[in-house]
Amino acid sequence: MTPTATYRLQLQPDFPFSAAGKAVPYLAALGVSHLHLSPVLEAVPGSRHGYDVVDHSRVRAELGGEAGLRQLSATAREYGLGLILDIVPNHMAAAPRHNRQLWEVLREGRASPYARWFDIDWTAGGGKVLLPVLAGPLADELGRFEAGTEAGSGAPVLRYGEQEFPLREGTAGLPLPELLDAQHYRLAWWRLARTELNYRRFFTISELIGVRVEHPEVFAATHAKILELLSDGVVEGLRIDHPDGLAGPAAYLEQLSEAAGGRWTVVEKILTGSETLPAGWAVAGTTGYDALHRIDGLFTDPTGSADLLGRYRDFAGPPGDRGGYWTATVRRAAYRVVNHELAAETRWLTRLATEVCAQDPALRDHAPWALHAAVTELLVRIPVYRPYVTAGGPVTELAESALPAEAVRDAKAVFSVPEEARAVDVVRELALGRLGEGDARTAFCARFAQTASALHAKSVEDTAFYRYVPLISATEVGGDPGRPAVTPDEFHAFCARLARDWPATGTVLTTHDTKRSADVRARIAVLSECPERWSSLVAQVTRATTPAAPDPQLAWQAWQSAYGCADLPAQELAARLEPALLKAVREAGLFTSWTEPDPAYERAVADFVAAGPGSDTGPARALLTRFAAALAPHVRANVLGAALVQLTMPGVPDLYQGTERDYLALVDPDNRRPFREPDHEADEKTAVTVAALRLRRERPELFGESGTYTALTAHGPAAAHCPAFARSGQVVTAVTRLSLRLAEEGGWRGTVLTLPDAGRWLDLLAPGREFTGPAVEVAELFAERPVALLRKAVPGGSADLG
Secondary structure, three states: OOOOOEEEEOOEOOEOHHHHHHHHHHHHHHOOOEEEEOOOEEEOOOOOOOOOEEEEEEEOHHHOHHHHHHHHHHHHHHOOOEEEEEEOOOEEEOOOOOOHHHHHHHHHHHHOOOHHHEOEOOOOOOOOEEEEEEOOOHHHHHHHEEEEEOOOOOOEEEEEOOEEEEOOOOOOOOOHHHHHHOOOEEEEEHHHHHHHOOEOEEOOEEEEEEEOOOOHHHHHHHHHHHHHHHHOOOOOEEEEOOHHHOOOHHHHHHHHHHHOOOOEEEEOOOOOOOOOOOOOOOOOEEOOHHHHHHHHHHOOOHHHHHHHHHHHHHHHOOOHHHOOOHHHHHHHHHHHHHHHHOHHHHHHHHHHHHHHHHHOOOOOOOOHHHHHHHHHHHHOOOOOOOOOOOOOOOOOHHHHHHOOHHHHHHHHOOOOOHHHHHHHHHHHHHHOOOOOOOHHHHHHHHHHHHHHHHHHHHHHHHHHHHHOOOOHHHOOOOOOOOOOOOOHHHHHHHHHHHHHHOOOOEEOOOOOOOOOOHHHHHHHHHHHHOHHHHHHHHHHHHHHOOOOOOOHHHHHHHHHHHHHOOOOOHHHHHHHHHHHHHHHHHHHOOOOOOOOOOHHHHHHHHHHHHHOOOOOOOHHHHHHHHHHHHHHHHHHHHHHHHHHHHHHOOOEEEEEOOOOOOOOOOOOOHHHOOOOOOOOOOOHHHHHHHHHHHHHHHOHHHOOOOOOEEEEOEEOOOHHHOOEEEEOOOEEEEEOOOHHHHHHHOOOOOOEEEOOOOOEEEEOOOOOOEEEOOEEEHHHHOOOOOEEEEEEOOOOOOOOOO
């Protein structure tokens, strides 16, 4: 069945199945139809997220095991709820001690029956798997190794700290140097992963190893437990993590859909700009980051955000390609990632391309350096996450657009000799699978796409988003900081397309991966309506704060973060703000980084945060508090407006834990704290949320695949501030857009909204209020709150939702 709404719970040892079961009555009362659970299969002990799976055949013991999951499902059913599971087909934890399949591969080498499970380039490693697990160079770590036996089996093992590794048969007892050399793996300094790693990983995380679910036996083994849970009715739908990491997402999703009986499934696919989900994918849609971008953009002022950009440049003075200009910032970040963090991946692609060229006399004279340059120059110019194509298969228009002609032209311009530039054509044809089949060709086609997605994620989401910071509400997964605003017409067009093509897709505003919760972003978005007031405040708090920020880009985003979290309890602010900002400067990589930290700079960041943005007293805190209080009515309009739009637009809304109320959270781990049922009265956002969710539950046909979406038109001087739409002609959503600008312009001034018909319309947010169509004064509509949810009255009946 298709959910009417889902509620995401982050399971972890501190919040297991039993705790989720206790929350079921509260969550059912909200009006959702399904609980959306983070990964539940066996993971690395202590994992707080579950994406580091080690055993696909077992439900995680730390959460309560399979019995606990089945009991949670039964409890949920008692309250009319089902379960949706988040699954991770792309990777497993590269933790041999816990991952038995990987353990066997390390013990037996490429002859192991599990060798086909993992995406390993055995040739590059000389028949060995590089394991970058040592704290320092091997010579410095030799004294930390010791031989031993595995608990339980008594098999000989090699220990390094708390880690254990299997020994190849017949090698136990060898002197240490010979013992190390005799294994099917090479233990190495962690820094070698950047250039020497020979297995596919998740992005740049060497602790997660790529799994080859394209092989039927691997798919069967890694999905048997999930399919059993589906078959038994324990679970009713799936969320697929990171499909862009797979060799063939379309084929995988088709196989999964067939095995799962066509159950409701959404994919964590990040769409860029106007990119659309491939029409042939056997899914209901995405997890909803494309909706997040449109909703956020609807409440962002295009004129003010441009002004804010100019003021940011004046204050921070960022170099154009390091935070000054969006496109240039992305390109520089891409070069950095592809040449530094993904050096091993580009070397792998170069070896494959060289092998293909060596097999064909017509391609033989393309030098490896030219092929490497072509790979690099094309990768940094891909406008989306990846192309979707298989070697020898059809090349769709969507796949062609991932490697457009202008990218080829610009990549060739890097070469000084035109004949050498032809390597770009070879790489493009290989990437699009048009140079035929064969192992190397097939591998290159898949590997190029997988590397492209990792590059886009690391260079855009994890680097450029932290360098380009004029309006940090726009630097969100799926967002476009270079064009943060979305017009009402663009929003309506997006919703109409969803209703037509993907009516059961997911929509989100906050997830475990968002860099800031929706309510933090809603607050910060108001700054696009008052750029001059914001820049004045930054100047004042800068003068009032000692010590100063170590760099002005940090100061600009730190004060925006502090403003976005201004309603947090004073005693919490510094403790939550400092880790998020330290993560931001490490991800940005301009002055410090995860792998090359600058302790002095990071101490300066911590000192600045404590003295200014994170301080609970002092002149800067007083200035920020007064500023936040003055903008509170406009924050209210954004928060309630975004929530109501998400809950009633086309698609299946997913609520992240706690977001039915005012929810302020920063980047993980801040946003992954265990769920807690509220212990205080519901707030205004809760009332809006419950009204919309219960309406969806009572009348699913109005919002589902048979439902319609119609943009409604306001007339009058403030019409642009009242986006509205109807669902199936029976429900109307209307919200206030850019309320600060509206107030400055003089308010609604007689603006009217045209309803679908002339009948009676009941206000579901204020029982007892009703309006008569076809036209209603917007000032009257929003007299009590800046949003409205109307339902057409049933002649002789009631629209009350008990």
